[in-house]
Amino acid sequence: MSPTRHKNLKILVPCIAVIGIMLGLVAYSPTLYRLFCAATGYGGTTQRTASGSDAVSQRTVTVRFDANVAPGLPWRFEPEQNEVNVQLGENKLVFFSAENLGDQPIVGHATFNVTPGSAGIYFNKIQCFCFDEERLEAHQKVDMPVVFFVDPALATDRDTRDINAITLSYTFFRSTNPGGAKDLSRFVASAEPNPARGQQLFSETCAACHGLEKNKTGPSLAGVFERKAGSAAGYNYSSALVQSGIRWSADNLDRWLANPRKFIAGVRMPARVPNASARRDIIAFLKQESQQRAEPTAGAIAQSSAD
Ligand code: HEC
Numbered sequence: 001m002s003p004t005r006h007k008n009l010k011i012l013v014p015c016i017a018v019i020g021i022m023l024g025l026v027a028y029s030p031t032l033y034r035l036f037c038a039a040t041g042y043g044g045t046t047q048r049t050a051s052g053s054d055a056v057s058q059r060t061v062t063v064r065f066d067a068n069v070a071p072g073l074p075w076r077f078e079p080e081q082n083e084v085n086v087q088l089g090e091n092k093l094v095f096f097s098a099e100n101l102g103d104q105p106i107v108g109h110a111t112f113n114v115t116p117g118s119a120g121i122y123f124n125k126i127q128c129f130c131f132d133e134e135r136l137e138a139h140q141k142v143d144m145p146v147v148f149f150v151d152p153a154l155a156t157d158r159d160t161r162d163i164n165a166i167t168l169s170y171t172f173f174r175s176t177n178p179g180g181a182k183d184l185s186r187f188v189a190s191a192e193p194n195p196a197r198g199q200q201l202f203s204e205t206c207a208a209c210h211g212l213e214k215n216k217t218g219p220s221l222a223g224v225f226e227r228k229a230g231s232a233a234g235y236n237y238s239s240a241l242v243q244s245g246i247r248w249s250a251d252n253l254d255r256w257l258a259n260p261r262k263f264i265a266g267v268r269m270p271a272r273v274p275n276a277s278a279r280r281d282i283i284a285f286l287k288q289e290s291q292q293r294a295e296p297t298a299g300a301i302a303q304s305s306a307d
Pocket residue numbers: 202205206207208209210217218219220221224228229230231232236237238241248253256257266267268269270271272273282
């Protein structure tokens with residue numbers, strides 16, 4: 001081998017090694033980045049929590065949503081609302097829709113971050129599709145819920161107290177670890193009603209105003225299914241609701257939850273549930289609760305046989 005050839009090789013071999021390492025880093029960068037961020041809280045990594053916040057403050061922030069799909073994943077993925085205003089400490093339910101445009105089932109994994117990054121430690125997610133590997137069947141479309149709250153401590157930290165808007169961004173990647181993925185079909189709108197999910201949605205979106213034992217800001221909803229509207233004992237209803245003369249059938253509950261004031265003008269409930277599959281599951285929960293209340297023994301038997 002000539003001396004120049006030898007010299008060239010001495011340069012070429014390390015160059016190839018470096019390129020190889022760099023390609024490896026690029027291929028695994030989503031995973032590495034996720035591990036790095038989870039370990040350090042860097043880059044606006046958010047907090048995951050099992051339960052909601054207890055304190056709600058008057059201060060509000062705007063939360064904007066952004067959804068992206070990495071190259072190589074034939075999914076359409078977008079937020080169902082561009083932004084929401086939330087009180088600090090308030091539990092908020094929002095939806096993202098995802099559709100697999102391909103002919104094969106695919107497992108995706110979402111990474112997420114918030115900007116400004118300093119708000120990341122105050123952004124808490126209770127329920128999110130981003131915790132798991134998620135499989136979407138060919139051509140399936142789903143509405144995926146995210147429940148979050150912004151910690152009231154945001155308003156007292158010197159680095160974050162001037163923040164009025166936070167952006168939550170997701171990017172879906174093709175999963176590098178598809179084994180054991182969860183099935184996103186649990187969020188398909190035409191799926192069977194799921195009272196357990198309804199109970200969770202109830203505690204996240206209704207329980208601030210409604211109890212099942214006593215009246216709060218709103219009337220007690222114990223046994224509300226098929227009950228006459230405006231009839232919870234001791235609650236001071238709007239006259240519009242009392243005079244409506246309706247009963248809370250599944251159909252009426254669905255129209256009520258979609259938009260109470262459009263359904264019955266002059267009523268006082270300020271909340272709405274725009275997502276049809278969330279309404280379906282909340283109503284399934286209210287129905288189950290009412291039936292168990294009417295027949296406590298039948299409920300107990302159903303419960304014990306379910307165990
Ligand atoms: C911010 C408070 C608030 C939230 C959140 C809220 N509600 Fe209400 N709700 C009210 C108020 C106030 C009324 C009474 C309306 C009136 O008298 O016009 C009401 C009335 C109702 C009624 C009629 C009950 C009756 O006795 O006739 C139903 C049913 C109901 N809410 C269901 C729900 C469900 C389910 C959720 C969760 C998805 C929910 N509400 C979320 C405040 C709230």
